[in-house]
Amino acid sequence: MKQLQVVHYLNQFFAQIGGEDKADIPPETKTGPVGPGMAFQAAFGQDANIVATIACGDSYFNENADTALTDILEKIASFKPDLVVCGPAFNAGRYGVACGAVASAVRDKLNIPAITGMYIENPGVDLYKSTVHIVSTKDSAAGMRDAVSQMVPLALKLARGEEIGSASEEGYIPMGIRKNFFDAKRGSRRAVDMLLRKMAGEPFETEFPMPDFDRVTPNAAIKDISKAKIALVTSGGIVPKGNPDHIESSSASKFGKYDIEGVSDLDAQTYETAHGGYDPVYANEDADRVLPVDILREFERQGKIGSLSRYFYSTVGNGTAVASAKKYAQAIGEELLADGVDAVILTST
Amino acid sequence: MVKEIERAGIPVAHLCTVVPISMTVGANRIVPTVAIPYPLGNPQATAEEEKELRRKLLDKALGALSTEVDDQTVFE
Numbered sequence: 001m002k003q004l005q006v007v008h009y010l011n012q013f014f015a016q017i018g019g020e021d022k023a024d025i026p027p028e029t030k031t032g033p034v035g036p037g038m039a040f041q042a043a044f045g046q047d048a049n050i051v052a053t054i055a056c057g058d059s060y061f062n063e064n065a066d067t068a069l070t071d072i073l074e075k076i077a078s079f080k081p082d083l084v085v086c087g088p089a090f091n092a093g094r095y096g097v098a099c100g101a102v103a104s105a106v107r108d109k110l111n112i113p114a115i116t117g118m119y120i121e122n123p124g125v126d127l128y129k130s131t132v133h134i135v136s137t138k139d140s141a142a143g144m145r146d147a148v149s150q151m152v153p154l155a156l157k158l159a160r161g162e163e164i165g166s167a168s169e170e171g172y173i174p175m176g177i178r179k180n181f182f183d184a185k186r187g188s189r190r191a192v193d194m195l196l197r198k199m200a201g202e203p204f205e206t207e208f209p210m211p212d213f214d215r216v217t218p219n220a221a222i223k224d225i226s227k228a229k230i231a232l233v234t235s236g237g238i239v240p241k242g243n244p245d246h247i248e249s250s251s252a253s254k255f256g257k258y259d260i261e262g263v264s265d266l267d268a269q270t271y272e273t274a275h276g277g278y279d280p281v282y283a284n285e286d287a288d289r290v291l292p293v294d295i296l297r298e299f300e301r302q303g304k305i306g307s308l309s310r311y312f313y314s315t316v317g318n319g320t321a322v323a324s325a326k327k328y329a330q331a332i333g334e335e336l337l338a339d340g341v342d343a344v345i346l347t348s349t
Numbered sequence: 350m351v352k353e354i355e356r357a358g359i360p361v362a363h364l365c366t367v368v369p370i371s372m373t374v375g376a377n378r379i380v381p382t383v384a385i386p387y388p389l390g391n392p393q394a395t396a397e398e399e400k401e402l403r404r405k406l407l408d409k410a411l412g413a414l415s416t417e418v419d420d421q422t423v424f425e
Contacts, residue, residue, distance in 0.1 A: 023385075059385045062367045093370060094385065123370040216352050218377035219360040221417045228414070233361075235350060236388070282387040288403065289390025295403045305411065315350075329350035333357030343414045344354050345407070346376075348365035349385050 004048040004159050007076050008037045009086040009102045011095045014141075015055030020279040023059040023094075027072045030055060036144055040085060043152040048159070052079050058094035059278070061101075068098075069105055076102075077110055083159035088117030088147040089124060091139040091319045092277070096124025103132040113158035117147045118173075121322050125173055133158065133172045139319065174209075228342040231309035233332060235317030235325070236283065236290040236349035237275030238266070247316055249276030255315035255328040257335070260308070264297040277318035278349050290347055309341050317348060351376040362410040362424075364388055372421055378413040379423045382406060 012022040014035045033041040033050040041050050054075050061068045076084060084106045086099035096118045103114035108131070117135040118125050125134055133154060137147040150171040157164055167174040183190065190207070197204040222228045239247060245256045263270075266287035273283035273290065288294045296308045313332045315325070336344065351363045352375040363376035366388050371379045382388035389403045413424040 020386075063384055094367065097367065097369060123373050126373045127369055214352070215375050216355045216377070218418045218420070218422075219355060219358060222360065222414045225411050225415050230414075233350065233354065279386045282390060282392050285392070286390060286399075289387040289392075289399070292389045292403050292407055295400060295407050298404075299407065299411075325350050326353050329353030330357070332350075333354045333359065336354065336359055337357055341359060344359050344361040345410050345414075346351050346354065346361050346363050347382075347388055348363065348367075348371070349388060 001047070003046065004044075004082040004156070005079065006040075006044070006048050006050045006083045006085060006155075006159075007079050007081040008033060008040065008050050008053045009072065009076075009084065009099065010035060010037070010053055010055050011061075011089075011092070011098065012055060012057045013095075014087075015053060017055055020277070021281075023057040023279060024063075025055075025057040026060055026064075027054055027056040027068060027075060029053070029075050036088075036148070039144060039148045040152065043148050044156075047156055048083065050085075051081065056098065058092070058098060061098040062094045065101065069101055072102055073105055073109060076106060076112075081112060083155055084112055084114040085151065085155055086114065086116035088135065088137045088144070088151065089119075089122060090117075090137055090141055090143065090147075091119040091122050093123050093317075096122035097127060098124075100124035100128030100132060100134065103134075104128050107132055113155075113161075115151055115155045115158055117151050120173065129173045130176050133164070133170075133175070135172050222343050225305060225343075226303055227306040229307050229309055229340055230296065230305050231336050231339070231341040231344050232291055232293065232296065232312040233344055233346045234291050234312070234314050234348070235320075236314070236347055237273040237316040237318075238271055238283065238287045238291040238312075238314050239274050241270050241272050243272070243274045247274045247314070249274055249316060250318040250320070252316040252318075252320045252324065255313055255332065257311050257313050259310060260293055260312055261310050263293060265294045266291060274314075275316045275318055275349060283349070290349060292345075292347070296345075306342070309336070309339060311335075311339070360414055362413045364406065364410055368423060375421070377418055377421055378416070379421065380406060380409045380413055381423065381425065
C-alpha cells in the first residue's frame with residue numbers, strides 16, 4: 001500500500017517554539033515531525049510519513065484568522081499531502097479554534113482529508129464538529145497517548161477513503177450525520193426497552209439526542225445609559241496585586257469580588273492578572289487594558305454613565321469547566337441584581 | 350458567564366477578541382476588541398492613544414447596551 005504523506009499542524013507551544021511569549025508568531029514550516037508529531041509518526045509506522053509540520057502562534061491565528069488561514073493552507077498545499085492532522089488541542093481554546101479552522105479548510109478548500117482532536121468543552125468543538133472529524137480527547141496533554149491511539153486509526157481510514165463507522169465506534173465527536181441501517185429489533189421494541197430501562201433507573205442511550213441550543217433571549221436595551229449603573233466583570237483574571245483569593249491560573253475553582261470604590265486607575269503596583277494561558281505582561285503593566293476602570297470612571301465623571309458599580313467580579317477563563325463558569329456567573333448575577341446593576345460590561349481575553 | 354448574567358435579567362456587552370468563541374458561548378451583544386492579551390489596549394501606542402482606544406471601544410459597548418437586539422449581534 002502506498003505510504004501516505006502527512007502534514008501536521010501545531011501551535012507554538014507544541015511545536016517547541018515557545019510559550020505565551022511566542023503566541024503571536026505567524027505560521028512557519030518545519031521539516032518532518034515535531035513534538036507530538038513524534039508520537040504520531042511512531043503510531044503511523046510505515047503506513048504514513050509526516051513530511052512537514054506547520055506551526056502558528058495561537059494568538060496570531062485568532063487575531064488574524066483570514067490571513068493566517070490562507071498562509072497555512074498555501075504552506076500545506078505545497079506538500080500535496082494525503083492527510084492533515086491538527087493538534088490535538090485538548091482544552092486549549094484558541095488552539096482548538098485554530099485546529100478546527102485549519103482542518104475544516106483543508107477538507108473543504110483543498111479536498112484533503114483532515115482530522116483533529118479536542119476536549120468536548122473546547123470552543124472549537126461547537127464551531128467545527130459538523131464539518132470535520134474531531135476525536136474526543138482528555139482536557140490536558142496528559143491525554144496525549146490516548147489521543148494519538150484514537151486519532152491514528154481514524155486518520156488512516158479517512159486518508160484511504162475507507163468507510164467511517166459511527167461516532168461512538170470511532171471515538172470522534174458526533175457530527176450530526178444520520179445513516180440508515182436495519183436493526184434486528186424494530187423501533188417500537190427498542191423504544192419500550194429504553195423506557196423500561198429508564199423506569200428502572202438503569203443507563204440507556206437515546207437514538208436521537210436532542211440538540212443542545214442553550215440560548216438566552218437578549219434583555220431589553222438600556223433606555224438612558226447616562227442614568228445606568230454599570231458593573232465590570234471579566235474572565236481575564238484581573239485581581240488586586242498578590243491575588244488575595246488565590247484564583248488559580250487555570251481551571252479556576254472560584255471567582256473574586258473586589259471593591260473599587262475610589263479607584264480611578266488600575267496600575268502595575270496595585271493590580272495584576274491571575275490568568276495563565278495568555279501572555280500576562282500587558283495586563284500586569286496596566287490592568288485597564290483588560291478591565292477598563294480608568295475610562296469608565298471618566299465616563300462616570302462626565303455623566304456619560306450613571307455610575308460604575310462598587311465591585312468588579314473576576315475569574316480565570318483558562319481551561320475552566322463550563323459548569324464552573326456557569327455556577328460563578330449565576331452567583332455573580334444574583335449579586336448584581338441585588339446591587340441594582342442595570343448593565344454589565346464583560347471582558348474576555 | 351455572559352449567558353448566565355444575561356439570564357439573570359441584566360443586559361451584557363461582551364468585549365472580546367475572538368468573536369467566534371463569543372458567538373458559541375451565546376453572547377447577545379458582542380464588541381470585538383484588539384488582541385487576546387490586551388483586549389482594550391495597545392502596548393505599542395502611547396498611554397494617551399491607548400486611553401482613546403479604550404474610550405472608542407467603551408463608547409461602542411455603551412451603544413450596544415442601548416440598542417435593542419433580537420438575536421446575537423456583533424457591533425463592529
